[in-house]
Amino acid sequence: MHYILDAIDFVLQPWSYFLFSVIAFWAMIKYREKWTEPAFAVKLLWGAIGAIVFSMVYSVHFREIASLPDNVPIFLMVFSVGFFTWLSFRQGVLNDRRIAQGQPPIEKETSDKKVYVWPDLVYIEFIATVVAGVVLLIWSLCLHAPLEQAATPAWTPNPSKAPWYFLGLQEMLVYYDPWLAGVVFPTLIIVGLMAIPYIDKNPKGAGYYTFNERKLAIIPFLFGFFILWVTLIFLGTFMRGPGWNFFGPYENWDLHKVVVLNNVNLSEYIWVRILGIGLPSNFLLREIWGFLAVGFYLIGLPPLLTKKIPLLQELLEKMGVVRYGILIFLFLSMAALPIKMVLRWLINLKYIVAIPEIFFNI
């Protein structure tokens, strides 16, 4: 059995994990008709449970990590995200079929009915509060709050992990400087989420589930949520060990693991390896290529893309310049993470712009 575990450990690397996630994401979109069938979905559920049970039974290490009180929410997250994704896709698929046949969505049938706020709404909300209270109490009584040792600057925990819901952010820190990964990106995520209702004026899909009518909205959002958030939390929980080194899910977390981390800045690639003339001493000159690249990505690329892709042109016409500009900026910001990840894996790129002199790195 340990051959299988070792093989999984061997296959799973940050890049392959990302690749598998993207493939699974693509399959989820592509084969939505198939996997939203309840019978198939139940198989998927059993598959997931089976994988976890298998891991718990055959890997002492996985069992130890998975049974930490900190990590219980991860399982709740995995299954609840799975369930609600299935629910929305299922409804969307059914509605899309009805719409294709010229019928109104399912929600139409019930949306004309009205219920009373009191007692129907308030009562069940109150009951829900009580039940939630019970669940939280039992949880906290059965599992001790995972307190760590007294904080000492000289002896920090290793690995030092963020709360589970921030592990996606922490994973970004591997690829981006803290000011970007810890300040700019989180801000953009919040601002971007808040901006959605103002950017997206499309009335389709309001009040009912659909996929076909909102492909452009759903796919990028789910990509950001699944690939750049949920799967990274999973990765941060089970595959980031001491020294923030990457470990296979069944690999023992050895404090002394040594891995190759030879990352190279863009400026070094161009000045030293391509041009062969050495790094200029002026850091603005040294990083000129990085600035150019970033400038092109944020300023040059949007018009170019708009010109080349008819779909975007259509969007521009529908939304107007300001809305469209903000959308493209947000989209490119989101895309910056996977782009940087791929660059890191392919050419060991450390920073596009690297000015440690003033703590400015991109």
Place this chain on the structure above:
Amino acid sequence: MADFKDERAYDSKTLTKVFLWSSLVLLICIIWMIWKDYNRPWKNYQRQFMQLQRSMAVDQKTEAISDIDFVKYKQLRLDLAQANNDLKSHEDEIDKLNDQAAKLDNQIFKAKTVNYQPLKAQIDADKYSYAEANKDGKDTTKLNTKIQSEIDQAGAYTQQLFDLQQQRDQVTKDLADINSKRDDVNANINKMLADYHLLKAKIDKNSFGFVFYVRNAMLLDFLSPTIQIQQVVLKNLPEDLYFAKTMRVDRCMTCHQAIDKKGFENAPEPFRTHPHLDLYVGPTSQHPMDKVGCTICHGGMGQAIDFTTCAHVPNDEEQAKLWKEKYGWEAPEGVQSTMLPLKYTEGSCLKCHGTQEFINNAPKLDRGRELMVTRGCVGCHKVKNLEGLTKAGPSLIRVKGKLKEEFVEKWVWDPKSYNAAARMPSFFQQTNNSDDEALAKTKAELHSIVQYLYEHSANYAPNENAPAGSIANGKKVFKEIGCLACHGIDDVTSHHADFAPDLSAIGSKLSAAFVYTWIKNPRHFNPDTRMPVLRLTNQEAADVTAYLMSKKNKTFDEMSAPQADPAVRDDLIQTYLKPLYGIDGAKTQLAQMDDKAREQYLGQKSLSKYGCFGCHMIQGFETAQGIGTELSDWGTKQVGQLDFGTTDLEHTHEAFVNAKLENPRQFDKDKSVAFQDRLKMPNFRLNPEDKEAIVTAVLGLTKTYVPDDMIAGIHGNGPLLEKGRRVIANFNCRGCHLIEDQGGRIREMYEKENIDLSLAPPNLRKEGSKIQVEWFHDFLLNVHPIRPWLHIHMPSFHWSDEDISNVITYFNLKDDQVYPFTTIVTGQLSANELTQTKAMFAKLQCQKCHIFGTAVPADLSTAAPDLLQVHSRLKPDWVVQWLMNPEALMPGARMPSFWPQPDDKSPVPHYFHGDSEKQREALRDYLFMLGKAN
């Protein structure tokens, strides 16, 4: 309304049911939460301890009742009844007196609180106004008059109060007089039942009554619980959280309830009394709980009150298993301080006693520290307070004249093949250098090391050849004369000293001439040696030489030295040269060296690599620093900083240091490490006890803040005492003598072989108050026998003036002698007194045992020192004390106690009117007079 009901989305009955049940579950959960918060293991321990105390008190009460003399008790009860009866006739009188008393009490109250106190307050206020008015320049005549009249009035009140009080006292006295008989009987009864009443109170206190349950009930126990957390707060001994210090709070006694109470020595844990209450925890001990606490010595998390979180650490696997079953124990994780396993607790003494040479009450730690010096740990590892000491191994400055090259190679290659008890550790043929390649390389290194040593050795030749001697007599002399105090030898199994080399195979090592010269005068070979002269006759020395030369290791003699391959040597030299000169440069450099230069080069590099100079004096390495990690605060080093490699050891300090001493090279296991970078610490082949002692000493090396006033040995006479103790340790005085009631290790042989202990070297207890300084000084410079009947010799050390001064100062200060330490005050005996003393001297038969100048007692085996030397050797006060009670000064003294203690009845009542003290002083004066006259 019917319509309304139909339009409801949910059935209200169902909703109500769901609400009811979910609310009930919530209620249960809340109760569960409160119970879980309330139900703590430490509370159960306190309840159990109450039960334990109660059951013990019940037993004691039964015993106390059986101790009561009931006949007497009945009589007392009768007496009491009688007394009460008698009092009946005085009833009127008593009533009258009681009335009077009540009346007087009332008057006193009035005089005090109604009259005097308000007036006093008024006076104080007026005085203030007076001062203020004066300051403002107002007229104060009127105010002054008022104050004066008030003071007069207050005086009158005081007088009245005084009179009333006197009257009241008289009434009390009258009442007491009348009741005196009854009160006396009552007092007697109470005295008789005192124990019983105390125990009864104790039983009540430890019973679970209604009040107990209410005070400790769930949710009510915040008011005034009897079961509560107990703690000591130690402001002087803060806990160091790296960049901040917090007060140390120890709550151990919350469960260890009886730790400071006598009488629970055999109680089950956690209710056992501290095993050394006289020394620790007890309020009168040197380490009282409220000053020292618990965790400063034991380690662990003092604030925690749960078995696992307070970081208990078991002694061994067995205890760990037991704890897991009994307490659900888990290995502590993520705590700043784990407890020291109990067997290593002595290590903590170093926190305050680190500057002291030895601690006495921590024998394991003392042994560990001694071993760290004598086995050479501190030669490589810097350890605070163990610096600048004599090197552990012999000097190699003249090795050429002492040992054969072949011997050195064989010896270093495998010391234990020469002598399993040898102290020299094994560097070679260890687990990380035993593959073929490493063997070849180590052989080359060893050969070059020896070449270097012989090239850098001064010449030496013994100045005398050993005459023929008797092995049998040599063996006898060797055993009896005191060599065994420092040296071990396999012929003697009853005692094995390891202060100096084991001599079991010395014949295979040295030449007879060397041994003979060395025994007679060790400083001929090494002027700095600590080896003393035993003042042997030439024949004795020859006998001992013959004996020692007969101690050979045949197997070792027949072994051949490891053969070094010059090609491997050259390879090694190149690995050293490459970083400096590059590959080609290294070749050129090597080519420029001839064979000898190559040997010298690699020898010097290898000596540096293995740190041989840590223990041996080697020419060219006089100032080299030890190559090991500094250990001064190793005990507080983070476990994560220790490289356990691929071993499956537990990640704890004690596991690491144990493993390191067991097999220092095991942490290279499975690793790919270049030959010259592999672990170098040698294997010391320690026995389990010595290993445990060293582990104790190393774990005790911590960085802990202790305020200066709590550090031992640095206040008052401390530093002077430590100087003397340093000499005592350096020259192994305690190998023979009991000093501070510790040491005298050679006595082990006397005990095991049933030799009379009075033939062992003397106990030096009270030496400072006993011996005169001048005599002491002369004796240490020029040792001569005091007790000629002893076979064992006090050796002649070659001590510096400083050493002698330090030792004498030490002994005197230890016994509270006052500078300049000697006062010869003796009395003058009148003619009459002299006659009486002489008679007394004869009567007590002093000369039966004591030598008296040339008069030697018939039986030397029971003899005692020369009385004619008393005047120059002993301090007068000591002589008197000695005569009074020899046993008190020297347990096991052979001198009889003529004046038995404590009644001090004189054995010779006819002299000095039977005044014991006078008699002893007279004897003392007589001895001093005699000595001076001679």
